[in-house]
Amino acid sequence: MHPTLRMHIYKNRYAFAKFFLSLALSCTLLLSITSLMLAKSGVARDAIxxxxxxxxxxxxxxxxxxxxxxxAGGKITQATLYIQAPSLNGDEVHVVTVAKPGTSVHLAWHEDMQKADDFFSPGTPISYHWEIEDNAGADHTGTTQKFDVNDQRFAWQETDVQQFQIKYYNSDGAEVQSLRAGVDKAVKRLTSNLGGAPTKPITLWIYKDTNAFKSALPPNTEEWVGGIAFPDIRQGMFVVEDAQDNTLIRDMPHEMSHLVLHELTDGGVVDIPRWLDEGLAVYNQEYHEGELSYQLRQGLKNHQILRLSGIEDRFPSDSNQAYLAYAQSWDLVTYMYNTFGQAKMHTLIKDMGNSSYPNFDEDLKASLGMDEAHLENAWRLSQHQSSILTPDQEKQDPQPTKQVVTSSSSNPVPYSTLLLVLGIFLLASPGVAFASYFIYRRQVRIQQERKLAIAQAQRILDEAHWGPGPQSFTPIDPYAHYTNPGRYTQPAPPPAQPGNMLPPFPPPGASHPGAGEQFGSFTNEE
Structure with a gap:
């Protein structure tokens, strides 16, 4: 190997070794500093x-x-309580300040549930955790605790019917059997009318008297409420005083309808209109009190039917207006079943449970062929009420528009993702560098071996043709094309030794030596 080439290789080896040694020392120093910082932080956190x-x-x-x-590392100065529940819009946060900071403290928070925003009905799942701070700058986050709210005033017992868990108290065997039979009958009715049955557990709380039931309702609940459902936590409450109580065939299927409907439409992109939710609930009752029919007749007679837009979100607090809202919602839903049929109503409920359509109007148009305005107008005309549409609007034939869900590519990459990519890059960099170094060394070795092989091959050829001894030659390019004529022509004769110079060909006028003649030296005579 040429000395210059060898020196160049040695210099490259030294440079690479120096680079990787510096990289290793830097990484070690960085890891040491990070470990010390984490250890210090861990000690501070573990002190609480x-x-x-x-x-x-x-x-x-x-x-x-x-x-x-x-x-163990300072004095507690403050604690923060975080409460989570399905009925809350985000975390409920309460800061508890320590009046006298100390190394051991006892803290408490009193959650007043008689405030409308802080009320949790029976069966509500609650989770919470504490975050503590001290005067040394340390903090500690406690483990999350979970529990369900229970009305501990009564000794509750349980019985199950399909996916419904019935909670009751102070009931004999006959009453429990009536409860079970009522739930089973309601499930069959709901499955037929709504097109599906619940697949997840639902809890029904049965109170024995109205006073106990009303005391379990959220503050500011209307007085006329006889049952209530909480679909977000899959809980329902109502009163059943005895086995012959009409609530078994009125309030119980009513609240069960809310719970089942919301499960069947869970996953939809729009809220169920209140008039449809309550109208279906009344439609699924087995018993309807005369007051409902009376309020509907009075509203139709006096042309005081409420507009659907006014009862989309909530019903009136006035008992008479509330009765009218329930009555006309029930009548409208009955009209929908009679006009369009049960199969199309099942389709409507199914459509509300998927994201194919962006709003309730589109669900109606896809399943029933008309939007809410045309549906309301058709029902009003069937009840001899005034039209709410102009003649041109009545002639319109609305068609459903499917929602196109597109993914936004303009969303910024989360900061945590960037950190993750950077961390992976830093971890992979040494490996990539080492791999690059070894690839480079292999390429250098291959080049050296190739040059050595060429030199050896040329030397063998020269010795075979000229005999051993130092020769001056030009290495043959092993990658030259095979048609190179220089590869296949006879090489020129070697130069003669001094004093025995022969021209390559006889001079002009000289005869060519014949066969068997010896070649002697040729000199010109003066």
């Missing part, structure tokens, strides 16, 4: 420990949260 955390429900008044915490 929670020795106990409890909650006690006093339904329907309050919930008491308590916490005992110790600190």
């Amino acid at each position: 420990t929670i020795t106990s955390q409890t909650q006690q429900v006093h339904f329907p008044d309050s919930i008491d949260f308590s916490l005992t915490v110790n600190d």
